[in-house]
Amino acid sequence: MKQKIVLLDIDRTIIDTDRLKEEVKVGQTGKLVFSKKNLKKYMYGDVEQAVLQLSKIAVIGIFSQGIDEFQRAKLSTIEHLFKKEHVYIDLEKIPLLPNVIEKYKDRIIIIVDDSSEVLKTAKKINPSVFTIVIKRNGKDSRRDRVVFTPDFVVQSMKEVVTMVKKIDEKA
Numbered sequence: 001m002k003q004k005i006v007l008l009d010i011d012r013t014i015i016d017t018d019r020l021k022e023e024v025k026v027g028q029t030g031k032l033v034f035s036k037k038n039l040k041k042y043m044y045g046d047v048e049q050a051v052l053q054l055s056k057i058a059v060i061g062i063f064s065q066g067i068d069e070f071q072r073a074k075l076s077t078i079e080h081l082f083k084k085e086h087v088y089i090d091l092e093k094i095p096l097l098p099n100v101i102e103k104y105k106d107r108i109i110i111i112v113d114d115s116s117e118v119l120k121t122a123k124k125i126n127p128s129v130f131t132i133v134i135k136r137n138g139k140d141s142r143r144d145r146v147v148f149t150p151d152f153v154v155q156s157m158k159e160v161v162t163m164v165k166k167i168d169e170k171a
């Protein structure tokens with residue numbers, strides 16, 4: 001059986017980005033001023049346990065868009081669960097998809113994201129990629145206007161674990 005790789009988005013998938021943006025001060029330089037300790041409260045409550053469970057049944061990676069320093073800070077409380085070689089962070093992540101999908105072509109690739117645009121592009125590149133859209137609070141990402149039917153729709157990371165196990169049964 002092929003090994004699975006689960007690539008997780010950060011913003012609005014494992015971090016409550018909307019709340020963070022509302023509450024965190026923007027410094028004079030325009031840089032977000034936040035501490036690692038402070039950031040933990042913006043991580044959704046189900047993430048740590050789900051990532052731990054996932055790490056037992058799959059390789060876990062990060063596929064995130066944003067400023068490297070900030071995205072890594074958001075991950076800081078769970079970063080020990082990820083290997084550096086599976087962490088992808090860029091200001092524009094969609095252009096990275098062809099290379100990332102190629103890199104894992106011998107595995108079952110599962111991408112978890114709130115963005116249908118990301119998932120739709122991944123599916124177009126390789127139809128065997130499993131796409132899971134996460135709708136925190138039952139809502140579509142407010143910036144998402146792409147029409148796409150993913151393989152699975154979930155509202156929590158706990159459900160992601162269930163779905164990744166199901167994929168295991170099918171493979």
Ligand SMILES: [Mg+2]
Pocket residue numbers: 009010011012013113114115
């Ligand atoms: Mg996101």
